[in-house]
Amino acid sequence: MERKWWHEKTAYQIYPKSFMDGNGDGIGDLKGITQKLDYLKGLGIGIVWISPIYRSPFVDQGYDISDYYGVDPVFGTMEDMDELLAEAKKRDIRIVMDLVVNHCSDRHEWFQKALKDPFGKYGDYFYIKEGKNGKPPCNWRSYFGGSVWERLPGYENLFYLHMFAKEQPDLNWENPELRQEIYRMIRWWLEKGIAGFRLDAIINIKKDLRFQDFPADRDDGLCAPAVMVRHAKGVHDFLREMKREAFAPYQAFTIGELFDFRPEEMELYIGKNGCFESIFDFSPHVLGGGEKGWYDRKPVTPDAFRNAVYESKRMSQSIGMMANIIENHDEPRGASRYLPEAGRNETGKKMLAGISLMTIGLPFLYQGQEIGMTNKRFRSIEEVDDINTLDEYQVTLGQGFDEAEALQIVAEMSRDNARTPMQWSSDLYAGFSKAVPWLRENDNYREINVAEQEGRADSVLSFYKKLIALRTDPVYTEAVVYGEQIPVLEEETNFIGFYRKGAEKTLLVLANYRKEKREVTISQAIKKVIIDNCEDRDCREHLIAKTGEGSRISMEGYQFLVVEVGN
Numbered sequence: 001m002e003r004k005w006w007h008e009k010t011a012y013q014i015y016p017k018s019f020m021d022g023n024g025d026g027i028g029d030l031k032g033i034t035q036k037l038d039y040l041k042g043l044g045i046g047i048v049w050i051s052p053i054y055r056s057p058f059v060d061q062g063y064d065i066s067d068y069y070g071v072d073p074v075f076g077t078m079e080d081m082d083e084l085l086a087e088a089k090k091r092d093i094r095i096v097m098d099l100v101v102n103h104c105s106d107r108h109e110w111f112q113k114a115l116k117d118p119f120g121k122y123g124d125y126f127y128i129k130e131g132k133n134g135k136p137p138c139n140w141r142s143y144f145g146g147s148v149w150e151r152l153p154g155y156e157n158l159f160y161l162h163m164f165a166k167e168q169p170d171l172n173w174e175n176p177e178l179r180q181e182i183y184r185m186i187r188w189w190l191e192k193g194i195a196g197f198r199l200d201a202i203i204n205i206k207k208d209l210r211f212q213d214f215p216a217d218r219d220d221g222l223c224a225p226a227v228m229v230r231h232a233k234g235v236h237d238f239l240r241e242m243k244r245e246a247f248a249p250y251q252a253f254t255i256g257e258l259f260d261f262r263p264e265e266m267e268l269y270i271g272k273n274g275c276f277e278s279i280f281d282f283s284p285h286v287l288g289g290g291e292k293g294w295y296d297r298k299p300v301t302p303d304a305f306r307n308a309v310y311e312s313k314r315m316s317q318s319i320g321m322m323a324n325i326i327e328n329h330d331e332p333r334g335a336s337r338y339l340p341e342a343g344r345n346e347t348g349k350k351m352l353a354g355i356s357l358m359t360i361g362l363p364f365l366y367q368g369q370e371i372g373m374t375n376k377r378f379r380s381i382e383e384v385d386d387i388n389t390l391d392e393y394q395v396t397l398g399q400g401f402d403e404a405e406a407l408q409i410v411a412e413m414s415r416d417n418a419r420t421p422m423q424w425s426s427d428l429y430a431g432f433s434k435a436v437p438w439l440r441e442n443d444n445y446r447e448i449n450v451a452e453q454e455g456r457a458d459s460v461l462s463f464y465k466k467l468i469a470l471r472t473d474p475v476y477t478e479a480v481v482y483g484e485q486i487p488v489l490e491e492e493t494n495f496i497g498f499y500r501k502g503a504e505k506t507l508l509v510l511a512n513y514r515k516e517k518r519e520v521t522i523s524q525a526i527k528k529v530i531i532d533n534c535e536d537r538d539c540r541e542h543l544i545a546k547t548g549e550g551s552r553i554s555m556e557g558y559q560f561l562v563v564e565v566g567n
């Protein structure tokens with residue numbers, strides 16, 4: 001694998017509305033981010049991805065862009081953006097923006113012009129199609145529920161396509177003029193000095209142009225959008241062109257958000273000939289996904305989690321580096337989702353941190369993960385902002401669940417769990433703002449917050465710092481960043497174990513993913529314990545005993561260890 005500047009970094013995602021409010025209006029903003037750059041630096045962060053800060057009506061919280069060249073006033077001004085870039089540069093932090101080009105907002109000037117003249121130039125920037133006798137052209141379901149087709153106002157039999165909300169019309173990538181507009185915009189931002197982009201819903205830019213029905217998979221008569229994605233051929237032509245025309249001249253860092261791609265096509269996405277530098281590894285996140293909706297989800301077991309991670313690394317590690325996440329702005333909090341009740345404590349959270357950071361890949365933290373923020377308790381559906389959650393609530397009610405049950409079901413998966421204000425301190429509004437936050441903070445901010453954890457050596461935050469520092473520790477970089485990942489002790493259940501084999505050193509990573517203790521035996525001698533999430537606590541009962549050539553290790557429940565072993 002060819003080495004890249006970003007391989008040894010640790011990245012961090014900021015959800016700007018909820019990170020830090022710099023001007024006291026209850027909404028996070030660019031000035032707030034600039035204020036916290038030292039915090040990020042102290043954590044060891046080298047790359048920051050900021051979710052959209054462009055002009056937007058916020059139907060989908062900024063993923064509906066009405067002007068790609070403008071900063072939305074709630075976040076500040078272009079001067080604030082320039083200041084952020086300059087301050088980040090001083091601290092050797094690279095800024096990555098969100099690139100949302102599968103769709104724009106229905107308020108974007110292109111769409112407004114298309115509405116006025118669907119058969120003119122801008123009509124062809126979108127997918128505007130004739131229906132079948134006043135009915136939509138085909139039966140695809142949008143990601144946020146209902147048909148992907150919306151009737152064009154003023155026309156009986158014309159529809160436009162939206163894979164997400166109806167306020168997010170899809171851009172017609174078949175149109176070369178549109179593509180050039182997008183590349184121009186990308187170059188404009190790169191010219192400004194950003195390091196690159198996270199590419200939103202990027203696999204969706206290619207449609208199955210037959211626009212045909214597929215077999216319905218729910219009683220709404222529609223079929224999942226993923227089915228269309230699987231049938232759409234040729235996305236790589238667009239991606240290659242975009243790379244050539246927009247990213248390559250700037251050596252931009254690009255990271256794709258890709259669902260439903262064919263794993264055997266990994267080489268098309270990452271590595272030497274890939275269209276992107278990296279892609280997120282969503283393999284644990286898609287587990288248990290309900291076919292019919294969130295109500296139909298299955299819990300994710302530790303073994304399923306492990307097998308998914310093993311498998312995606314087996315497929316990818318010789319090709320290129322994927323990015324590891326536990327959570328992001330579209331997922332519930334990892335600590336609530338992946339830890340069984342008994343492990344929902346600092347020990348368990350550190351174990352999850354360890355798994356994510358020691359697994360081969362670029363670690364991507366999501367704001368608040370580093371202090372172990374958890375899902376929030378929703379008091380009522382009125383409290384929910386997220387468009388996706390509101391749709392799933394309706395789907396759940398439609399299945400005969402009552403309101404309380406439906407709320408409980410969607411609360412577990414709601415994207416709002418990740419979007420509550422960052423918990424900086426135990427001050428009012430979690431130290432995020434002086435005003436009432438746009439989304440109510442999690443009740444537990446008095447216990448879980450940065451200020452409390454910063455001064456404490458055994459906090460989750462301190463543990464993250466330790467893990468992050470290991471990536472750039474000259475002694476361990478080779479193993480931690482580049483070392484081959486080889487699973488071990490696969491016959492154990494509720495357990496994760498793997499080697500990271502560097503040129504000179506071999507590390508062994510062990511996670512006892514259950515509350516009961518366990519003993520494992522490995523064939524090498526242990527030279528040194530490098531990371532231990534039970535180190536500073538009373539539970540330091542684990543012992544490492546020599547057994548002939550090898551070692552026997554006794555582990556506490558949810559204990560996580562990184563040890564150096566003989567080669």
Ligand code: GLC
Nearest residue numbers: 060063100164200201329330
């Ligand atoms: C991506 C974003 C998500 C958004 C969707 C539509 O999945 O991460 O937040 O709703 O795309 O832009």
Ligand code: CA
Nearest residue numbers: 023025027029
């Ligand atoms: Ca603000």
